[in-house]
Amino acid sequence: MTDNQETQDAAAEDTSPSGSATLPLRQPCERLSCHKSSVCSRSYFVVVMVFFHVYIINVIALLFYVHYNSGQEDASRSRDAPSSGHQRPESRRPPSKDELQRDISLPRIEGIRVGHVQKVSLVSGRLHEMRTLSLKPLLFEIPGFLSEDECRVVMQLAQLKGLMESQLMVQDGQEELARELNLSPEEIFNLLDINQDGQLQLHEVYVSLWTERHNGIWLTPENLREIYAGLKADKDGNGLLSLEEFRLLSNDAFQRFLLQRGVKRSQLVRNSRHTWLYQGKGAHQVLQDIKERVIRLTRLPPTLVDLSEPLQVVRYEEGGHYHAHHDSGPVYPETACTHTRLAANASTPFETSCRYITVLFYLNSVDGGGETAFPVADNRTYDEVSLIHNDVDLLDTRRNCDKSNLRVKPTKGTAVFWYNYLSDGRGWVGEQDEYALHGGCMVTHGTKWVANKWINIDPDYQRQVRYQQCPHCLSPEWWCPHPAAQTSILSWCNLDLLL
Numbered sequence: 334m335t336d337n338q339e340t341q342d343a344a345a346e347d348t349s350p351s352g353s354a355t356l357p358l359r360q361p362c363e364r365l366s367c368h369k370s371s372v373c374s375r376s377y378f379v380v381v382m383v384f385f386h387v388y389i390i391n392v393i394a395l396l397f398y399v400h401y402n403s404g405q406e407d408a409s410r411s412r413d414a415p416s417s418g419h420q421r422p423e424s425r426r427p428p429s430k431d432e433l434q435r436d437i438s439l440p441r442i443e444g445i446r447v448g449h450v451q452k453v454s455l456v457s458g459r460l461h462e463m464r465t466l467s468l469k470p471l472l473f474e475i476p477g478f479l480s481e482d483e484c485r486v487v488m489q490l491a492q493l494k495g496l497m498e499s500q501l502m503v504q505d506g507q508e509e510l511a512r513e514l515n516l517s518p519e520e521i522f523n524l525l526d527i528n529q530d531g532q533l534q535l536h537e538v539y540v541s542l543w544t545e546r547h548n549g550i551w552l553t554p555e556n557l558r559e560i561y562a563g564l565k566a567d568k569d570g571n572g573l574l575s576l577e578e579f580r581l582l583s584n585d586a587f588q589r590f591l592l593q594r595g596v597k598r599s600q601l602v603r604n605s606r607h608t609w610l611y612q613g614k615g616a617h618q619v620l621q622d623i624k625e626r627v628i629r630l631t632r633l634p635p636t637l638v639d640l641s642e643p644l645q646v647v648r649y650e651e652g653g654h655y656h657a658h659h660d661s662g663p664v665y666p667e668t669a670c671t672h673t674r675l676a677a678n679a680s681t682p683f684e685t686s687c688r689y690i691t692v693l694f695y696l697n698s699v700d701g702g703g704e705t706a707f708p709v710a711d712n713r714t715y716d717e718v719s720l721i722h723n724d725v726d727l728l729d730t731r732r733n734c735d736k737s738n739l740r741v742k743p744t745k746g747t748a749v750f751w752y753n754y755l756s757d758g759r760g761w762v763g764e765q766d767e768y769a770l771h772g773g774c775m776v777t778h779g780t781k782w783v784a785n786k787w788i789n790i791d792p793d794y795q796r797q798v799r800y801q802q803c804p805h806c807l808s809p810e811w812w813c814p815h816p817a818a819q820t821s822i823l824s825w826c827n828l829d830l831l832l
């Protein structure tokens with residue numbers, strides 16, 4: 334209604350024949366109400382417009398936010414369920430010049446949710462089913478990845494080449510390592526004393542000893558008590574070690590004790606035999622086919638797979654095992670990757686395997702035991718100390734596989750694969766995924782054959798690029814990793830080219 338109409342309506346009421354005394358009173362009221370409604374509709378319009386603009390501004394701000402955070406979201410999506418313990422400070426810093434110049438971006442397969450099945454095309458004329466087994470680590474299972482014939486050929490080729498002990502009983506250079514560490518007993522004591530109470534509890538010593546540091550010998554809590562008693566380290570017998578008592582438990586005394594007592598294979602971190610099979614040009618067709626299928630499965634650039642370690646074939650006898658471990662080490666600035674070490678000019682004090690992905694093939698179905706265990710898969714949090722609790726060591730695959738969150742039963746031809754590293758959120762390798770901890774449970778009946786295809790990628794992009802431009806930098810130890818194989822049984826390495 335316009336202002337002009339309002340005036341005309343009012344004038345019409347003035348000339349009304351009713352002569353009612355209420356008219357003069359009603360008039361201003363109605364006029365007021367007309368006027369009020371006009372004011373109201375204008376202010377209503379203004380309010381609506383303000384809300385509309387605020388809404389538009391919000392939408393634009395949201396779009397900007399999503400755009401600038403897409404990198405981080407990508408990283409957390411790759412984990413699907415990020416936990417507070419997994420914040421990656423480096424993913425919040427602005428990309429460096431190097432990062433902007435990257436021209437390789439690593440695809441990562443989405444897990445969606447545990448139990449999700451996706452169809453994958455790995456060989457022509459057939460689709461395979463790939464099931465998500467866990468999101469932390471991102472882990473998949475593909476039944477029938479290898480045919481029966483392929484499994485047989487791989488096992489035969491490995492036998493023809495010869496398998497070596499995966500872990501030697503006594504590792505040379507152990508004392509050298511201890512000397513290189515260059516830490517006083519006080520310093521070691523302080524580092525081990527996690528709760529800083531000036532005494533070492535059993536689990537504090539144990540956590541530090543389960544690593545391969547001590548000749549790769551696996552120690553159970555009982556072993557430790559025995560060592561304490563044998564060395565008479567715990568003089569007051571209270572189960573705790575003071576600094577004075579700890580001094581007695583020096584590395585030498587510890588080694589001597591183990592030598593006296595004798596170590597059985599079952600007490601090693603790993604009790605298996607293995608060999609390596611070259612998969613490049615000229616290799617057996619089955620080995621080349623498997624490599625091609627791995628490229629299709631992982632969707633990674635073929636060069637990365639070509640320049641990775643050869644296929645490792647492993648055989649466990651009855652009683653064999655591999656305690657829980659990581660296939661890749663954490664990467665710090667002072668750590669270099671084994672595969673890029675030669676290409677990297679810098680000499681770094683530490684070296685570790687950098688295996689972005691593990692593809693594990695089961696070459697036979699095992700009669701009893703031999704599952705691959707993932708003790709902390711999809712745990713809400715990861716806490717290294719709580720892996721060993723109340724004398725239950727979750728890393729011990731001879732005793733405690735039944736307590737692992739996830740176990741995969743070996744079935745001939747099935748492949749499982751997982752990511753050992755998180756994404757850095759910008760298409761490259763990020764931090765080590767602690768949840769990728771896994772091991773081979775003890776084989777209780779029969780033998781177990783598996784093969785590992787590791788895809789090596791250096792979290793340091795520039796080092797990886799330098800390595801790719803320097804293929805002759807390929808580490809010869811991969812062909813013949815055992816020092817003895819390189820010197821006395823050279824034919825093992827040469828045979829590779831024939832197979």
Ligand SMILES: O=C(O)CCC(=O)C(=O)O
Nearest residue numbers: 655704705772773783785
């Ligand atoms: O044997 C298994 O199930 C696991 C093997 C493994 O983790 C390895 O060889 O690194």
Ligand SMILES: [Fe+2]
Nearest residue numbers: 658659660771
């Ligand atoms: Fe492994």
